[in-house]
Amino acid sequence: MSCFLLDVTPLSSVPTARLDLRDVAKRFGPTTALDGVSLTVAPGEVHTLLGENGAGKSTLMHIAFGMLQPDRGSIVVDGVPRLITSPRMARDAGLGMVHQHFTTVPALTVAENLALAQGVAAGQWKRSPTFQDPLLGRLSDGLDPGAPVEQLSVGEKQRLEILKAVVQGQQMLLLDEPTAVLTPGETTDLLQWVQAFAAAGGSVVFITHKLAEARLVGDSVTVLRHGTVRLTGALGEFTTEALAQAMIGRASARTVAPKRPSARSDGDVVVRVRNLQLAARGQSTNPEGSGVSFDVRAGEIVGLVAIEGQGQRELLLAIAGVGSAAPGTVEVVGRAVLIPEDRTTEGIIGEFSLVENIALASDAAAPWVGRWGTLDWEALRQRTEMVVRTYGVQAPSTDMPVRSLSGGNQQKLVLGRALAANPSVVVAGNPTRGLDFQATTEMHQRLQETASSGVAVLVYSNDLDEVLALADRILVVSGGQVLIPDRADRDTIGQLMLAAERTP
Amino acid sequence: MEWVAVAGGFVAAAVRAGTPLLWAALGETLTERSGVINLGVEGAMLVGALAGTLGGFAGGPWVGVIAAAGAGGVASLVFAVLAIVARADQIITGTAITLGAVGVTGIVFRRAFGSTGPGLDLETFPSVSVPLLHRIPVLGEGLFHQPALTYLAVLVAGALAWFVFRTRWGLALRAVGESPEAARAAGISVRSVQLVATVVGGVAAGIGGATLVLAQVGTFAEKMTAGRGFIAIAIVVLGRWHPMGVLAAALFFGGASALQFLFQAMGFDVPYQLFLMLPYLLALAALTGVVGKARGPAALGVSSDEG
């Protein structure tokens, strides 16, 4: 009798997972990216996926979305096992994905990008660009279907990415670090949308490096480390400490570096900016308008924050003394060095060896440059070894291409190269972009030590939290102007960042 | 009355000289829209010219055109395998293909015709008049009394414009050329699109070479394309990667080549070498005026990583 009872148990009483990844494994040559990972997402659930750089988060999502084929494991969508071998099949199965990097085509219009995602001609989108579904409507609000995507702001581009992912009614959304490029306000909007999407029955996998954000938006959590699941369950069950520990594999988890106890404000002025004219995106410098003026003192860390294209790049380059000079004056006492914003294309040359990358920062006066412009490679090698030792760059050899180092080690080399030149001013753009938790912490400590040793440090970062944690004082760059917030909290600064956008 | 004949003759010569360029440039437009720059288009034209000659002798002009299309396609397939599948540098691969085409056509040509050449008894395309239109004064005879391949090229230009801008395949093509990453994320096989665009582009270049032989010169000579493939690349830029712009630019260059005819007819005594230089100098001037204002596919010439 009991057998029969079991048999008649209706299948529907077992809640079917929207997405069920089972025992997925993937290797790239010698690297094991995933080693038996399982992940289940129920309808209406926001599942956060955490892990350090290289933990395998993106790889797992690429497999679910058909962009990579797993070596082992299976994908079950709404109870049906699926063989997904292309993004198109994934979309048809009801999955949508927002990638870690933008996948819109800048030169094509909004309508064309949407059509591309659906695999249709763009004509239909040009005719009826509005949506019935209020969730989609919120995303498409204010997006001109005929505008080229390159003219959109970062926040609008991100909304278009999500719209592309769910435009065919997809209910399973994979979001790979969607907030990394957004301002605080845009982030809030996005998180609210994700919650609304889940409330309407949609499911989400949400990847982020920010624990606070995960807490805000997530129902459940999975932590990956070295390609295996280290922890999974409802988010409420775990302390932040426990999550961080699972991510980095050991205790000692502070999410941000502690404020320096003794920030000095009495050092000599080493950077004096006077009436510097900066060109913000979409504006030209107004010659009669007032430029930017401020000082930076030895021993302090000044944080710069801005949304995209407000003139901050010109400001950083002007202080570092590279690039075409903007009108106005910048006086620097001593030597200013630059840590460029984009490490991989601006900070290093990937094909060059460590030694050659050190050599890159040579001028005619460098000790290894001879009178006739000759190079002393032996002296350079010694210099490289000094940097590698002092700054803990982990590299098997100084002759290997820098491309094959991890991002964290590359950035240590960049920082070491800059500091070895005995600068009086360090100008750092996005010093921890793309770095994981541990590498970020180390970088922050280095910058703080540098300031404590009497060097003026300017830090620009897309990540407001990073600047809040590091800086002794904060300047907001907006519309080619520098604004000083009266209080150093997220809201005040977030408002100032958008000042120029509001009052055109 | 005299000037009417001269002007009419000039227009006819311009269209005639522009047609091979148009074919090659339309093909290259398709190729470049997919993000691939094929300097082997010169080689594809050259093998097309030879195949057109051989095919023309064997079975008449249309057989020649088909042979040329095939030969141009094969030359570009070799390019595509190297530059797209194996991801070798596109510029250098293209140069090598052109170099190889000079060698291969040299060998085959000598083998087929000895060192004396094929002579001039090749059957070429007759000019076909478009009813009524060819009676338009001055322009009519030039524009509407042309070989079939000319009309066909214009139709192809229109069809290509429709394809690139109105169909979902065209959208995919443009996406690949602008951002392979984004195209891949949309589920498009970047490599397949580039392969097809490059091979079809080579087919058109081959037909361009055949046009040179079967609708213009009437015979083959070593290195006879003389840089027309490279001019076609300039035409693509000048035409801003738009088939209709390319159509206009090809006519313009045809006109530049036909100036010699015009000047001779008008009795000016100018060294002919200056006319030889003119198309290349114009191409340079055109590039100067256009680049910066128009923008090519963003990923042009960049070997794409995967897929």
Next chain:
Amino acid sequence: MNRWMTVRRSIAAVLGGLGLLAIGLVAAGYDPGAAFGALFRGAFGSWYAFSSATLPRSVPLIILGLGFAIAYRSGALNIGGEGQFLVGAIAATWLGGMMGGVPPVLAIPIVLAGSVVAGALWIAIPVLLRLRFGVLEVISTLLLNFVAEALVSLMVQGPLQEAKGIYPQSDPIAVPSRLPIVGGTRLHLGFFLALALIGAAWFLFHRTLLGFRMKAIGLGPKAAHLVGRISVGSLLAVSLLVSGAIAGLAGGVEVTGVTYALFQNLSPGYGFTAIAVALLARGHPLGIVAAGVLFGALEAGAGAMQRDAGIPAVAVYVVQAVTIIIVLLADATLRRRPTPAAAT
């Protein structure tokens, strides 16, 4: 990358090129044995063949190959070596004709300097177009080759035509402007000049800040600008100008050392063959010498092949094309090694 491996791959590439030529010849119904026999005899068959056919032909290839390599190192493609060679030759012919009575120690430097200046001026146009208007130097240098060809034709039928006015060629240049030759051969001073240039280039590339910076702007222009504080545009212009100047010199050396006169088809495509030379050597100066001599031998042998076996000399283009392709393929395969730190 292991240097010996690179050398082996280059040799394999050349063998591959020859192999494919053999297959092609068989397919076209020629006797490959006879063809290669003639090829070899023409290039290495005797001391005279080597010193008077192979080596003199390698001189323009070495110099032009070096010119290409210098621009290539900075990330620029100068495909216009052929044109710069021709205008260098025009300048040398013009100046060389006026050197009657001038002592050779003056005449030769003046004539060669003229060819250097001509080559630099010729490439100055693409440089200007690139810096001012963003026109890719690949296309502009290429297009100017055809202009230079027409210019040669214009010259030998116009201002520089021989006094008799019959053939489209110039009169021979004055004796003092001709390069000295090694007794009993046709090997001229230009060969040693080429070797000296190679030595200088090696020093520039490997031992100086300037040479290092050239490589930096080629591989990472943004980092070179921001970290190296290099003015990328200016350095690129300098590289291209030097590249063109060297190619012009090759034309001057050809006229003063080999032909003594200007005529059409002065170059059997040396400018393009030199690209293969530079690539085969992967831009390394010493490799350029080896590859230049090898391809000089092919050019020399090609003449014999056409004479003795009836195979068109252009067939060696096939060898060159296949060599380039195999080198490209080998390098492309290497590039595909996985990059461990490429976390996405």
